Amino acid sequence: MSQGRPLIFGFNIDPMGHHNGAWRHPGSDPSKLHSIEYEIELAQKAEAAGFEMLFIADSLAFNHGAADETAFVKAFEPFTLFAAVASHTRYPGLVCTVSSTYTEPYNLARYLTSLDHVSHGRAAWNIVTTADPLSPKNFGLEAPVSHGERYAVANDVAEAAFALWDSWENDAVVADQGGGRFFDKKKVAPANYQGRYRSTAGPLNVVPSPQKRPVIVQAGQSPDGRAFAAKYAEVVYMVAQHIDDAREYYQDIKRRIADAGRDPKKVFVIMSVRVLVEPTSEAAEARNRELFDLLPLEKTLANVSKLIGLDLTSAALDDQIPELPEPGSTETFQTQLAMVRNLVARGQIRTLRDLGVLMNGGQGVLSITGAPQTVADEIQRWADAGVTDGFMILPQQTQVDGPNFTDLVVPLLKERRLMAGASPQKMTFRQRLNATAERG
């Protein structure tokens, strides 16, 4: 175990994988993008392997561009997907990504309460502020919302949603058929939340769910993102390419959580990793190259440009990486900007080609490629460093790396007592997290 602390493991149930070229590989069947049966199979396999949570990312724009015919789109938005998955699984938490910038608190609170009912207390909300520049226009906005304002809105949306969830006391429903009283009016109150950006009256028009509030998940590493996580998050996704960066983030966020008057042990800060696994390292390297060849470097760099807010597409691939924007000076993804700055400062990458190769069709999440032993060793190295409370596993090519990870790597992680496996006891996701934290 990492420094004696039990770890938690999440699995991304994206049917294609984290690599943007994965859909083109002969080992992927593109029709699985719209197969709910396949999603359920993936979720059940992850549950059987012992993952404590299932995750799905979401965006609100066709980010890779309607002019680019190699870009693919998904079939399911997260609520519909998790409602289906919930009724075919029993234990894992269901981490549903919902934008705070583009979802009204009243809608959001109802949807998540409903999912918590459907899943018998397993709903979690991955609060994202939706940093891409294309989404605003889909919601009638001419200009993007600034980074700072997105987090200010997120605070409002979270507070408004909490007020709505708290508008019903747990035992407010009496359902007294004889007396004709459905609820006790002393136990239902309006939310009356008035924020600078969002307001809502309430009360909510759905009865309280098992967890009442979903588990809160968050992933921003900017100062605003860290402040937000410290205040609200119960699970924090971390991105790092170097253990020292992870340590800085891990220690800073734990300190901020304590400063906010919360118990740092009860908040799981977990490392995101993308994995490519084959029985031998030669086979893993070969498929890694195949995936790499399916997505031109220029496309990866165009994607990174959007993430960090700097155009990297006009220079030659072997040119040095141009001067990068100062932290906080762009309106896009600060996490990725800081990561690229750190890679350059450490001399880990020098040219645009180096950057494209390192990103390899992804968004800056650490990549682990190899035979099962190698993948388990690398996970163990991060765990032993004491810089993470768990791992979010993002298969590079889900239809191959999903089963390879669960069948070949999970047994090694269990042997090494890194992965405990979710106990089959019936409990809510929050109870499961708290039980794990107490074992630590």
Ligand SMILES: Cc1cc2nc3c(=O)[nH]c(=O)nc-3n(C[C@H](O)[C@H](O)[C@H](O)COP(=O)(O)O)c2cc1C
């Ligand atoms: C594992 C992981 C999953 C994420 N999933 C999403 C997502 O589904 N949708 C989204 O808009 N942003 C997603 N993000 C991006 C974050 O929400 C956030 O915008 C980004 O890390 C930049 O935040 P910052 O500018 O505060 O550092 C994800 C980040 C990570 C690390």
